[in-house]
Amino acid sequence: MQFxxxxxxxIVELLSPVKEVKxxxxxRAPEPGDIATIVEIYTNHYLGYxxxxxxxxxxxxxxxxFNPSDINIELL
Structure with a gap:
């Protein structure tokens, strides 16, 4: 799906552990079930949200x- x-x-599922970003x-850390807004989409060198x-x-x-391979998200 294109976001x-x-x-x-x-967030449906975290596929990789979230690197601690202080x-x-x-x-707090992201968790499955959290609702978030995509504030930026990165496309140079790799796709990221x-x-x-x-x-x-x-x-x-x-x-x-997040890299798309790190997270499973669904559009609300």
């Missing part, structure tokens, strides 16, 4: 870049 920038997706944007998950107040819970 577009700003699509809202749900930053002010990561309150930068996903952002926010809580109900709009605060970022995590902001992580």
């Amino acid at each position: 577009k920038q700003y699509d809202v997706v749900r 930053s002010e944007f990561n309150v 930068e996903l952002e998950c926010c809580d109900s107040a709009g605060n970022t819970q995590w902001l992580v870049t």
Whole structure:
């Protein structure tokens, strides 16, 4: 499936362990069932999706870049 920038997706499965990324944007690690927005799609050298998950107040819970082989996501 072809995803577009700003699509809202749900993480179905993490196919590779998430590398620990320490930053002010990561309150917790991504988990299956999380709903996120595709904020950037990278196409130079490899395909990648930068996903952002926010809580109900709009605060970022995590902001992580995934290779398609690392994650199984579905469009909402």
